[in-house]
Structures are given as structure tokens and as C-alpha cells.
Amino acid sequence: MPLLRTLVHALFAAFMFCGSPLAAQSLQEVLLPHQAEVEKASRRTVDAVVEDLLASGLPQVPQFLENWQNKNVWMRKADGAFFYVEDRGDDLALLDMTTLAPVGTAGKNEMTQLKPNSGVRAVIAVALVQFQLSDPDPERRKAALQAIERDPDPEQLAPLRKAIETETDDAILARKVTLERLLTARFGATSEIRVEAIEALAGRLSVETRAALNPMVTTTRAAFAVPPDGLNIAEELDPGSEGFSNDQAYDLLVAEGFAPPAISRAARNEALVTNIRNGMAGTIPVAQLNTEDARDAAYAELAAAGTVPLRLTDQGREEAIAAHVFYDIYTEPDAAVTDAARAALASIDTKVGLYQTFDLLLDGISLASIYFLAAIGLAITFGVMRVINMAHGEFIMMGAYTGYVVQLFIADYTLSLLVALPLAFAVTFAAGVAMERLVIRHLYKRPLETLLATFGISIALQQIAKNIFGTQARPLTAPGWLDGAWVMNDVVSISYIRIAIFVLGLAFLLLLLFILNRTRLGLEVRAVTQNPSMAASMGINPARINMMTFGLGSGIAGIAGVAIGLYAKVTSELGSDYIVQSFMTVVVGGVGNIWGTLLGATMIGNLQKLIEWFNPSNTLAAQTYMILFIILFIQFRPRGIIALKGRAAGD
Structure with a gap:
């Protein structure tokens, strides 16, 4: 080799x-x-x-x-x-x-x-x-570009420009061109060349671009006895104004040698005590040092004799400040370069703001798709049966554990995912049917007892999961093709898992719309939802529809559990993290309406992400604010975004 x-x-x-x-x-x-x-x-x-x-x-x-x-x-x-x-x-x-x-x-x-x-x-x-830069090995060329990015030098411009002429790899060529523009902006031979390079960088959002432009608009603060000539001044400062106090101005004068260091009253008094001789501070008896003016006079006398450092009075400080001018001065001496850099950064900041908004919207839609998957099963059972199922989160947990168990037997993560999705539906569908037949059917039209019963079942299912799988989090590994993220630029990115969950949520939306609007089962479900007694008189068995509906809602929760488990830790408390949001989604969207559930999930997901953006370090506070907002929302629209119409609206 x-x-x-x-x-x-x-x-x-x-x-x-x-x-x-x-x-x-x-x-x-x-x-x-x-x-x-x-x-x-x-x-x-x-x-x-x-x-x-x-x-x-x-x-x-x-x-x-x-x-x-x-x-x-x-x-x-x-x-x-x-x-x-x-x-x-x-x-x-x-x-x-x-x-x-x-x-x-x-x-x-x-x-x-x-x-x-x-x-x-x-x-x-x-x-x-x-x-x-022109090595036949592409990896060595990339390494050379990284070395230049870490430690740019004007001597690297010439070989970089020569290497651009012979580059054949499009991706590496783009990096070389960008890097050449960055180096030219910093080290170009003339102002015109640098400005041209800066203007070419105006639309680029990379961190390297901003890192190269920011030093060109950095400033240093300076004081002068007379207004300076030939400096690239960013701003003239007014002492006493907002952002530049008199104390800051005087400290700057001291730092640049235009004024003596400030001496506090405590330091003045300590100096007087130190220099008392025979009951006198200078020529002033100690008994007369009972006023601030007398102490100032005694200190001034000692300072004139060279015993203590000179101390300006408040009036002297104000006169010193008034006798000088203060500026923020660009470290870059060329005004044309700083003007171009400021314009380029302003353009970049505008684009960054727009892309950050788009990125926030993507995060909100991603979270909304998760809430939709978690809540759609609850919306079906709540809308048709008027059953408040507090164990709905545990069906999500069961689905996640089903995916984990499948991966224990099928090592291929893609195949295991394809098996886990229908199996999770089957397991939770069966569990939902069993729960409806054994418990729920005996508690219809008794909402308080139903709530307590399902809450007890929820606790029991959590404990069973702990007994079987333990309290340690279990991994549900995503296939390799779901690793990483779709990166649009340095601002916008979204993980492939979130995209997959969004696609899965969209697929279930379309599937449920088809079932409810194009199949006999959907017709019967809608009939029972509108008027159970009339549906029964038309030959529809409400008990069977309730059982099938509860099983369907539970099965969808199981599939949601597999999807959520791909990026969240699978524990017995997994469902508890989503049950509150699921109920809020259903209530805000409108009970028993798929489109309402979709709108409710979209509203809650985007609202939560927006609140987290304002307070990113405290997600608990974000959820609290979100709940308060929803309580306020319900006061004005108690039936949700899309309220049921007809007889069902009065139930």
C-alpha cells in the first residue's frame, strides 16, 4: 500500500x-x-x-x-x-x-x-x-476541505481555486466553491473582490457561512478625546442612554487611561482612616469629618499630596464623560465589507427565521400525527359508545410490547416491523373485545362506574406488564432505513421515523374514512352513533357494533403503540404519557368525529411545540400551559371544533 x-x-x-x-x-x-x-x-x-x-x-x-x-x-x-x-x-x-x-x-x-x-x-x-485537494482519493479531498474549514489561511486560496478546476465530484465541488467564497470574503485581495464574495454568500444558511460573516460585523467599544478619522464606526454611543450607562462610559474611560479608577465611598473612608495622623486627616480634624463634603475635601487634600490615588467627584466624573466621545467600531476596517456583510447576514437571518417557522410547523405536524394515532381509537369508542376508557393508554403499551416480543424472535427489523403491526392490532383487538364483553357491556350509561372500572383495569395492566417485562425500559429498534433524518438545510430537518409515523397516521385516516363511509360496518356504526334505538329497530345489533367498535379502537391503539415505541422507550408507563393528550385531542376536536380528531391533534401538537419553543427547557410547563389553553378553548366551544349534529348531539 x-x-x-x-x-x-x-x-x-x-x-x-x-x-x-x-x-x-x-x-x-x-x-x-x-x-x-x-x-x-x-x-x-x-x-x-x-x-x-x-x-x-x-x-x-x-x-x-x-x-x-x-x-x-x-x-x-x-x-x-x-x-x-x-x-x-x-x-x-x-x-x-x-x-x-x-x-x-x-x-x-x-x-x-x-x-x-x-x-x-x-x-x-x-x-x-x-x-x-486534488488527491485521487475523494476521502482525502474531503479531509483537506475539513482541515481548511477548521483553520482557514489566505495561503490556501490559490490551491483551492486550482483544485476547483479539476474537481469531478459534484458534492465535493459544491463544498470547494462554497469554501472558496468564504476564504475570498475574508482574505480577498481587494474590497471589491471581498464584497462580491460576500454577496454570493447572502442566501446560504450554513453555519460556516455565518461563522465567516459574523467576525466582519463584530465591534469593539472605544472612547476618544476628539472624534476619530478613518475608523469604520458602527454606532456613536450616548452615555446614560439605554444599553450604555454612565457607569459603563466611565469604566471605558478608566480602561483606556482617560480617567482614574473609580473609588467608592467605602474605599474613600478606609483610606481616610488609614491616613489619620495625630487626630488629623491631612489638615482636617477627625471631629469635622461628619459630612460627605468634609470627607471629600480631606481625601482631595491627601490625593493632592500624593498620599492616596486621585478620586473624582460625581461632578468630575460627569465632566470627564462629557469631555469624550464613545463609539462602537467595527474590527473590520473596510466599510464596504461590513455593509455587505450586514446585508448578507440580514438576508440569512430572514431566511433562517422562515425556515425555523417551517421547521416548527414540521415538528408540530409530526407530534400531531402521533397524537392522532394515539387518539383515533379512543375517538371511535368514545363517539359510538360514550365510554370513557381510561385503559386506552395501556392498549398503546400492549402494542409496543408486542413489537418488542416480535423482535426477540425475528432479527430482521424490517420483517419484524411488518409482522408486529398486524399482530399488535390482533392482540389489542382481542383484548379490547374481551374487555368490552366482560366489563364495559355491564356498565353502559353509567359513566362514573365505567371510568372507575377502566381506571382499575389500567392499573392492573400496568402491573401485569411490570411482572412480565420488569420495570426496565425495553428497546423497540427501528429498521436501518428509518435511521437518520431528512435534512433540507442547516435549519430544517425531521427524522425518518417521524415521517413514517405521519404516513402511518395518514394511511389510517384514509382507511377509517373508507370503512365508515363505504362499508356496511361503517354504515351500522354511524347509525348506532346517531340513534342506537332506531338502529336496533332497523335490524342492527347495537351490542355487536359496540363490541366491534371497541375492538377496532383498541386495535388501532396497538398499532399506535408499535409506532410510538420506535422512538420512545417501551415501559409499562408508556401509555400513561399519551392518555391525557388523547382525551384532549378527542374533546377539542369533537367527540365521535374523525375529522375533528385530526383537527384536534393538529391544534394540540402545534400548540405544544409552539409553547415549547418559547420555553424549551421546561416541557412540563409547556404541557401545563397547553391544558390551561384547552380549558379556555372549551369554555367558548364546549362541543369541540367539529360538533356532532342531529340527535347524537343531544346525547
């Missing part, structure tokens, strides 16, 4: 330096005149060595620079010749720097290892950039 890499470097360097007048020299011949500079290299002397190496056009130069940077170049003390070495214990195997062939051995006492310091290695790294 080293030999192959040498040949690649040789071909590349021969291409870059074709026709060089020094190409006939060997690497040893180039280095020997710089023996002392190479042996004891410093930041001050290494430039000449590197310049001669690059000018030689030798194909071995990149490899030599890398070895020198990595402390793998040795010098023979006897004749000053340079070698690469292989350590063989007591002896060193010497390798020719041109052919890498062994040329003998030497003891360690006969050789000197070259150990360049950090400053020399930095110079070598800059020199290597021009080779690495």
Missing part, C-alpha cells in the same frame, strides 16, 4: 509540476542545503524549506511532508542524509525516500529523529493542502 500511494502521489505531482526547471533534482539534493533548518525547524525558518520543496516539483514531496509532519523522518548524523525508518528494536532500518527500498541499518545513536513543533506542523499542513 505505501508503494501504491507513492506512485499515485508521483503521478499527481508530476501532473501538477510538469515542466519544472528543478524537476531533475532528487529529494536529498533539495533538502541538503536546508539541513540545519530541517533539523531544528521553527515557524520562522520552515517557510524557505517548504517553498523549495514545492518548487522542486518532485513527486515524493507530498509523502515527505506527511512523514515529516508525523515525525517519521530521520537524519544521519555522519553526513546529514535524510531517511524514512522502520524501528527494529536496537537498530533502525533505513528506507530511501524516493524508492522506499531498504538501504541499510543504523543504530539509534547514529540518527536524529526530526520532531517538528506544532507551528512547523501547521505550516506543513498548509503546504499539503494543495496536494490533498
Whole structure:
């Protein structure tokens, strides 16, 4: 591999330096005149060595620079010749720097290892950039770009521009062009060139772009006895105004040597006590130091004698401040550059704000899709049966644990997910039917007893889950194709799992709309929802519809559990985290209406994300504010966003 890499470097360097007048020299011949500079290299002397190496056009130069940077170049003390070495214990195997062939051995006492310091290695790294930017290996080109991004230097502009001309990879080319614009904006030869580069960066949202432009609009605060000329002034400051108090102005005068340090009254009094001699502070008796004016006068007398530092009075401070002018001055001296940078940053900030709003909307829609999946089953059972099922969250938990158990037996995460979704529906459907047949059917039209019974079932199911799976969180691993996120730019991104949950929620919305509007079961469900007695007189069995509806709602909760478990930890309390939001979604949207549930989930999801955006460090507070908002909302619209019409509305 080293030999192959040498040949690649040789071909590349021969291409870059074709026709060089020094190409006939060997690497040893180039280095020997710089023996002392190479042996004891410093930041001050290494430039000449590197310049001669690059000018030689030798194909071995990149490899030599890398070895020198990595402390793998040795010098023979006897004749000053340079070698690469292989350590063989007591002896060193010497390798020719041109052919890498062994040329003998030497003891360690006969050789000197070259150990360049950090400053020399930095110079070598800059020199290597021009080779690495056009290296045949794309990974080495990317590494070179990363090195420039970490430590930009004006010397890197020329090789970067040359490397752009020969780049064939579109992604790397885009990075090179952007980086060239960034370096030109900072290190361009003229103001016009820099402004042109800055204007080209105006629409880019990358962190690197903002990091390059921000230093151009940074300011320093300074005080002057007379207004300055030739400075790039950002703003003239008015002492005593908002953001620049008199104390800040005086501190600035002290820092720049225009005024003595402020001395507090306590420090003044301490100085007076220290300098009392024979009952006198200067020429003033201690008995007379009972007023602020007397203490000021005594201190001023001591200061005039050089005993204590000079202290300005309040009037003196005001006069000192009034005698000076204060400015925020750009660290960038060129006004055209700062104007262009400010305009570019303003444009970027506007786009960032728009994209942040879009990103917040995506987060809200993503959370809304989760709430919709969690609540849609509850909306069906609550809308048809008027049953407040406090165990609905535990059906979500059962679905998540079903997915976990499936993955114990099926190692392929994609296949296990495809199996887990219908199996979770079947398990929770069966559990829902059993619950309805054994408990719920005996408690119809008794909402308080139903609530207490389902709450007890909820606690029992949680305890059963703890007994079976323990209290430790269990992993439900997503397939590899759901890893990562869709990244639009440096501001907007959303995980693939959230996208998948959104698609799943949309699929269930369409499926339920089809079932309720296009199938006999849906017709019977709607009939029972509107008027159970009339539906029964038409030959529909309300008890069967209630059972099927409860099972369907429970089955959908199980599928929601699998989806939620892909990004949340699967524990026995998983369902408890979503039951409150599920009920709020149903109530806000309108009981028994799928479209209302969708709108309720959208409203609650976006509202929660909006509140979290204002208070990102406290999600509990965000949920509290959201509940308060919903309570207020219900006061004005007690039947929800989409209220039931007809006879069912009066039930």
C-alpha cells in the first residue's frame, strides 16, 4: 500500500509540476542545503524549506511532508542524509525516500529523529493542502476541505481555486466553491473582490457561512478625546442612554487611561482612616469629618499630596464623560465589507427565521400525527359508545410490547416491523373485545362506574406488564432505513421515523374514512352513533357494533403503540404519557368525529411545540400551559371544533 500511494502521489505531482526547471533534482539534493533548518525547524525558518520543496516539483514531496509532519523522518548524523525508518528494536532500518527500498541499518545513536513543533506542523499542513485537494482519493479531498474549514489561511486560496478546476465530484465541488467564497470574503485581495464574495454568500444558511460573516460585523467599544478619522464606526454611543450607562462610559474611560479608577465611598473612608495622623486627616480634624463634603475635601487634600490615588467627584466624573466621545467600531476596517456583510447576514437571518417557522410547523405536524394515532381509537369508542376508557393508554403499551416480543424472535427489523403491526392490532383487538364483553357491556350509561372500572383495569395492566417485562425500559429498534433524518438545510430537518409515523397516521385516516363511509360496518356504526334505538329497530345489533367498535379502537391503539415505541422507550408507563393528550385531542376536536380528531391533534401538537419553543427547557410547563389553553378553548366551544349534529348531539 505505501508503494501504491507513492506512485499515485508521483503521478499527481508530476501532473501538477510538469515542466519544472528543478524537476531533475532528487529529494536529498533539495533538502541538503536546508539541513540545519530541517533539523531544528521553527515557524520562522520552515517557510524557505517548504517553498523549495514545492518548487522542486518532485513527486515524493507530498509523502515527505506527511512523514515529516508525523515525525517519521530521520537524519544521519555522519553526513546529514535524510531517511524514512522502520524501528527494529536496537537498530533502525533505513528506507530511501524516493524508492522506499531498504538501504541499510543504523543504530539509534547514529540518527536524529526530526520532531517538528506544532507551528512547523501547521505550516506543513498548509503546504499539503494543495496536494490533498486534488488527491485521487475523494476521502482525502474531503479531509483537506475539513482541515481548511477548521483553520482557514489566505495561503490556501490559490490551491483551492486550482483544485476547483479539476474537481469531478459534484458534492465535493459544491463544498470547494462554497469554501472558496468564504476564504475570498475574508482574505480577498481587494474590497471589491471581498464584497462580491460576500454577496454570493447572502442566501446560504450554513453555519460556516455565518461563522465567516459574523467576525466582519463584530465591534469593539472605544472612547476618544476628539472624534476619530478613518475608523469604520458602527454606532456613536450616548452615555446614560439605554444599553450604555454612565457607569459603563466611565469604566471605558478608566480602561483606556482617560480617567482614574473609580473609588467608592467605602474605599474613600478606609483610606481616610488609614491616613489619620495625630487626630488629623491631612489638615482636617477627625471631629469635622461628619459630612460627605468634609470627607471629600480631606481625601482631595491627601490625593493632592500624593498620599492616596486621585478620586473624582460625581461632578468630575460627569465632566470627564462629557469631555469624550464613545463609539462602537467595527474590527473590520473596510466599510464596504461590513455593509455587505450586514446585508448578507440580514438576508440569512430572514431566511433562517422562515425556515425555523417551517421547521416548527414540521415538528408540530409530526407530534400531531402521533397524537392522532394515539387518539383515533379512543375517538371511535368514545363517539359510538360514550365510554370513557381510561385503559386506552395501556392498549398503546400492549402494542409496543408486542413489537418488542416480535423482535426477540425475528432479527430482521424490517420483517419484524411488518409482522408486529398486524399482530399488535390482533392482540389489542382481542383484548379490547374481551374487555368490552366482560366489563364495559355491564356498565353502559353509567359513566362514573365505567371510568372507575377502566381506571382499575389500567392499573392492573400496568402491573401485569411490570411482572412480565420488569420495570426496565425495553428497546423497540427501528429498521436501518428509518435511521437518520431528512435534512433540507442547516435549519430544517425531521427524522425518518417521524415521517413514517405521519404516513402511518395518514394511511389510517384514509382507511377509517373508507370503512365508515363505504362499508356496511361503517354504515351500522354511524347509525348506532346517531340513534342506537332506531338502529336496533332497523335490524342492527347495537351490542355487536359496540363490541366491534371497541375492538377496532383498541386495535388501532396497538398499532399506535408499535409506532410510538420506535422512538420512545417501551415501559409499562408508556401509555400513561399519551392518555391525557388523547382525551384532549378527542374533546377539542369533537367527540365521535374523525375529522375533528385530526383537527384536534393538529391544534394540540402545534400548540405544544409552539409553547415549547418559547420555553424549551421546561416541557412540563409547556404541557401545563397547553391544558390551561384547552380549558379556555372549551369554555367558548364546549362541543369541540367539529360538533356532532342531529340527535347524537343531544346525547
